Amino acid sequence: MCLKIFAATVLALSTVGSARADIRIEEAYARAAMPSAPTAAVYLELHNDGAEDEVLLGASSESAAKTMLHGSSEGAGGVMTMTAHHGGVVIPAGSSHVFAPGGDHVMLMGLTEPLDAGATLGLTLSFERAGEIRIEVPVELSR
Secondary structure: OHHHHHHHHHHHHHHHHHHHHOEEEEEEEEEOOOOOOOEEEEEEEEEEOOOOOEEEEEEEOOOEEEEEEEEEEEOHHHOEEEEEOOOOEEEOOOEEEEEOOOOOEEEEEEEOOOOOOOOEEEEEEEEOOOEEEEEEEEEEOOO
16 A cells, blocks of 8 residues: 555656656846836746646746736737736747747736845746746846
């Protein structure tokens, strides 16, 4: 009985490990914000090296009261609008998804600390298959 439980645990852990290995996070950075700024954005590239689509469900950070996945688009008259990705963001199998200025981004609302250039902030990304992946994001003036 103990051997069966041990084997099931090893199998479960190896499956989680391989799902995490399918996701690569590159080029992550946050824009520096004025000390009184209530919001900031994080940009990054997500690569899915797996055989199945992955979904980024959400994000969290101790640097903000609330963290959401947002998209920006140009509306009528050239006005930029932001919308929340409530269902998450799909990262297609064998492909990538870029979160960049003027497009998708991780929105940090209710900043709990200043985002000074040269600092880092912790960000946890929650995926449908890969689970939670924590990264340290450098804060930069511009890129």
